[in-house]
Amino acid sequence: MANYFSDWTPQVNRITFPVPLPNDFKHPPHPAHAAATHPAHHPAHPPHHGSLHPGGQPYGPPPPGIGGVGVGGGLKPATALAFDPQAELLWAGDWKGRVSSFANRELQRYTAFKIQTDPNDGPVQQFLFHDKGVIVLGRKGVHMAMRRGPALWNIRHEGMTDLRCMSFTSKGASEILVAGWQDTMFVIDVVKGEVTKQVPAPHHYKTMKRGRYICAATETGRIDIMNPTTFKVEKEWQAHQSYINDMDASGDYIVTCGGSYKQQGPGSSSRVPDPYVNVYDLRNMTSIQPMPFPPLAAYVRLHPRMLTTTIVSSQQGQMHVVDIMNPNTTNIRYAHLQASINLFEIAPSGRALVIADNDRNIALWGSPADGIQFTNIGAPITFPEPEEPAPHVDWGVDTPLSSIGMPFYYGTMLFSAWPADIISDAGAPPPQFDPNFINTLTKAEWGYYGPNKTGLRRNQIEDTRAAKATNKLQAPKFLSERARDGPMPDNHADQETLAQDAAESLKPEPPPIYGTLEIKYSRFGVDDFDFGFFNKTKYAGLENQIPNSYANSLLQVMNYTPLIRNMALQHVATSCVKDLCLLCELGFVFDMLQKAEGLTCHATNLFKTITGRSESQPLDLLEEDHHSHRVSTATGGAQTGPLPHARVQNLCRFLMDQTKTEYQSIQPISTALERQLLKLPDPPSPEELTSKLLTTSAVVNINCTNCRTETTRTGAVQVIDLIYPPPRPAIRNARAPRTTFSQVLKMGVEKEVGTKGWCGNCKRYQTLQLRKTIQSVPAVLTINTAMATHGQQENRKLWATPGWLPEEIGVIVSGGQFFCYEGEDLRVHLQRGAHDITVYSLMGMVVNIEHPPPQKPHLVAMVNVAHSEPTPPTESKWHLFNDFSVRRVSSAEALTFNAAWKLPSVLMYQIKQANNRSNSEWKTRLDTSILYKDLSPHLSEEERTYRLLEKGVEDPGPGTIAGLDTEYVSLKDQEIQINSNGEKETLRPMWLALGRVSVIRAQGEGEGEAFIDDWITIREPVHDYLTQYSGITAGDLDARTSKHTLVTLKTAYRKIWTLLNLGVTFLGHGLRQDFRVMNIHVPRAQVIDTAVIYHLSAWRRVLSLSVLSRVVLREKIQQGQHDSVEDAVAALRLYRKYQEYVDAGLWEREIEGIYMRCKAIGFNAKFEGGGDNGLGGGQVKRTDTPPTGGGVGEKDGVAGPTTPVRKAAVLGTASASAMGSVGGSGVAGGSAGFGGGSFTPTRGGGWQWLAG
DSSP: OTTTTTTOOOOEEEEESSOOOTTTTSSOOOGGGOOEEOOOSSOSSOOEEEOOOTTOOOSSOOOOOSSSOOOSSOOOOOSEEEEOTTBSEEEEEOTTSEEEEEETTTTEEEEEEESOSOGGGOOEEEEEEETTEEEEEESSOEEEEOTTSOEEEEEOOTTOSSEEEEEEETTEEEEEEEEESSSEEEEEETTTTEEEEEEEOSSOEEEEEESSSEEEEETTSEEEEEOTTTOOEEEEEEOOSSEEEEEEEETTEEEEEEEEESSSSTTOOOEEEOSEEEEEETTTTEEEEEEEOTTOOOEEEEOSSSTTEEEEEOTTSEEEEEETTEEEEEEEEEOOOSSOEEEEEEOTTSSEEEEEETTSEEEEEEOTTTOOOSSSSOBOOOOOOOOOOOOOOOOOTTOOGGGTOOOOOTTSOOTTOOOTTOOOOOOOOOOOOOHHHHHTSEEETTEEEOOOOSSOOTTOOOOTTSOOOSOSOOOOOOHHHHHHHOOOOOOHHHHHHHHHOTTGGGSSSOOGGGSOOOOOBBTTBGGGSOGGGGBOSSSOOBOOSSTTGGGHHHHHHHHTSHHHHHHHHHHHTSOOOOTTOHHHHHHHHHHHHHHHTTSOBOOHHHHHHHHHSTTTTTTTOOOSOHHHHHHHHHHTOOOOSSOHHHHHHHHHHHHHHHHHHHHTTSOOSOOHHHHHHHTOOSSOOHHHHHHHHHOEEEEEEEEETTTOOEEEEEEEESEEEOOOOOOOOOOTTOOOOOOOHHHHHHHHHHOOEEEEEEETTTTEEEEEEEEEEEEEOOSEEEEEOOOOTTOOHHHHHHHHSTTOSOSEEEEEEETTEEEEEEHHHHHHHHHHOOSOOEEEEEEEEEEEEOOOTTSOOEEEEEEEGGGGSSSOOSSOOEEEEETTEEEEOOHHHHHOOBTTTEEEEEEEEEEGGGTTOOOOHHHHSOOOGGGTOOSOTTSOTTTOSOOOOOTTTSOOOTTOEEEEEEEEEEEEOOEEEEOTTSOEEEEEOOEEEEEEEEEEEOSSTTTTOEEEEEEEOOOSOOSBOOHHHHOOOGGGGOTTTOSSOEEOHHHHHHHHHHHHHTTOEEEESSHHHHHHHHTOOOOGGGEEEHHHHTOOTTOOOOOOHHHHIIIIIOOOOSSSSOOHHHHHHHHHHHHHHHHHHHHHTOHHHHHHHHHHHHHHTTTOOOOOSSSOOSSSSSOOOOOOOSOSSSSSSGGGTOOSOOOOOOSSOOOOOOOGGGOOOOOTTOOOOOOOOOOOEEEEEOTTSOEEEEEO
């Protein structure tokens, strides 16, 4: 440091600035289009060159300047000076807002432009530099221009009255903070060129520098240390008594030089510079010993490359090079100038100094030996090409025009003459964006802007022609197309052959069975999609088009872990009424998957509960939007937030913690299985149960590495993160020891790590060493593999080792240590029987599939369903659950991983003795109190729309039939697009949410009377209340304005779920859609759907409830608005009519007649004219049917049709033709009703109306 200047042989390159120009500012252009002087190839007057030795005089006088004379009143010295950190340019600004740049060590004039239209707006105050150009601060505006001169933007604001300084913020070079001698600071987006925020200024500032913080100097000698994000003052120092003349900040240090009053007190008008430089440490927020400077400090700069070195200068030119850590050692140099110093800067390279004086001289100092260089690596400067002089032509009266000639191009091919082999490209289709993405953008005059979520760099183009991923299963035909075109060939055998191939996981890219699946929608909605094409097994899949469906794979693994499933079902069978209870929702999902028997379900309610939990947002458990995720997956767009494998590991940890907490909140229904397996007392406490089932208990020893103090605390975790051994150094001919899964698991369980933490003995943060003493391990071992997407290759190779993951492990806990065995070691320990070893079976795992671009990673589940079967099978039954695609795979395929694209994320082991064990006592001990609890006790009898069941008299059970109808609202409208054929394609169907549930008695004295009529509060924003179809208005679901008693979705759902598990049969019209929106699965044997009963396969149309009520019952329903109780009663009456016709043996004829009559009225439920039902000219008289004679019609002696008499009016289970099929996918169809009447053929070939 001391030899910093002595190594130089200083040389001065001087210019005079401002450069006087003729007609300066006479006709100023608009700032947004400020005229720029283009780079000059050769300066009009070469700059003066001379050398200046330390302590010597320059050779020759200062140069006279470049052209012209000053305009009006003489010229003033430069007001701002800065080196460009990205190019070999020196920038200078004057008092009229004119900016000039000078290139290289010769200070060759490069560009010049104005930042303001009015020269009286004040001087140039400061420069900042960006990749795209230079930012110039004036007194009343901010201007940004390219280095070549053209303006990029110019900002002027009415609040910008006296700007003095600016600084970059925490966002780097994309945002600046502008301040001055005014009460408001402005935050400006550099990229967009607009003011984004106005911030009250704590003080008036004259200088800003950016180090660890934003350091701002006031006009009264104070320094404010501001947070670069919030712009709040976090620390302040009174650096100088009167003023601060100069300041610099870099890294952790601030240096200032200023002045004090000559006489004590602010009333004194005489001020003198201080003979020292103040130093402050930003890291510790303390002041350091000032550096003495007897010549009176005027300017100070921190060296850009030597962190603790400063250069201090007086106004007369004496310069000291001082080390902050050793201020008593200095290197002194002199710059003998004609006038006092006005500005002082050091280049970013540290190899040049520039000094401006009050005589308008700008002198450059540097060492010719080392090379005068402004930047370390500077971008090349673009100079204009010199103009070639036009050829001289002797022009005269007799000069022929042909002598001038034309451009000669005969020897070269014209650009317009394209070769025949060049193909003109018509252009690529634009990239697809999710419409919801537009809602996240901010609107501006020129369009929209927002965060870049495409995964592409700025100005990088997405290749939308890239072939779609071929590793997808062929999409099946829609069910409606198959019904029209005939069935497709069965691909079940091919799938089985493909799935059983153990080499699938060894391929370089994911095969189709691991591909991302997408649900297609026809005009009939999701019901037309052939889920059966993807699942030929008896195990249910899960839909993936709903938010947060990345969790599907984890839910499948948990469902097929008997102890986890049993915990959820034992809890959900209790009287738990806690809203947003995740364990209840898990129980609902597990029960639904069991009842589905191979059909497809969805877990919407569970995902809504996760979204509603406040903990989900900070843990990054939520996908922004499932549809945008699917679109980005298909089109190569960016996926925001954590990758799926990291997100599912966070979710696993969250669900297991919540399972433990919520299981302890209420005594479970039955613990017989757990008591038997875990040898627990009767009854065990919920805390003891969760500890034995889920928790790895340990004592954590914490050792401070500084003071050696050791403390202990209890530690319990539900999820174990694996810890891998560090990579070993490569040693020639050395054989690396084999790393086993058991060793990695042991490291993860015992987890000896070092971390930063508070030491109570040292009273400060120290490095702490943590070591676990294991006390017990749970019956279910949940393991996060902790594998990064692009983690260490050695760890990925471990998983790719054949047979590395064992299907069984043995665990011994002894002496506070965890011992794990596998393979032959496990077999030997079991044979010896010397230790109490617990054997665990691998139940399943969540596997991360990494597709090549443009597809994004997604998750699948590998599950050995053999362990959850009621009876142990003879072999493993591994199945691949890829959302709604389920297929059997071999054990080798399931346990073979690929370092390139297939790695596990979550593993789940369970004690072997719990395999194939389940506890179904919850079904017989189900808590039914919610069915008899009145949630609206304040309502009078007249206001009630329901009458509760009478306990002990109307207890529901097998054989009970209940009429059901629901109403729902729309959360989001459907999204469609027009394809190239001009046809509409549904991208996403309408999102519906349950708004009202009504259940009526379908037998007994109170038949047709409701016992449940719940209105449900909705947390999500409602897009459309569908009042015309639902009868629900905006105020009905708002707790502040609703006249109804609102219940939570869980309360309404639990009632229906309780009835379902009591064996109740549900009767209604179009129940498939009701069950879908409700997110419940009802087995076929418990459904009577009049939409199915009153449907002929020869007719593709499903008859609506209102049309059936008109034609069959000859009644008006749904007049004005829908009412779910009325619809349920209508469906019940339709079912009664159906039973009457079946008992009379007339059903086949009646159903044909019903369709014909519906067709005759155009399938319209509207009545026209008084008394005329639109079925004929006059009013039809009710008579009895069937005919009492042998013929049909009056000619056969029959006065008219008669009503059939019911035989043995027993209300039992309907025939197979009356049973609706209820899957998780929903159905199209309207409401329903019931009634009687039909067209019957006459002898003349006509049709006769048979009323009923």
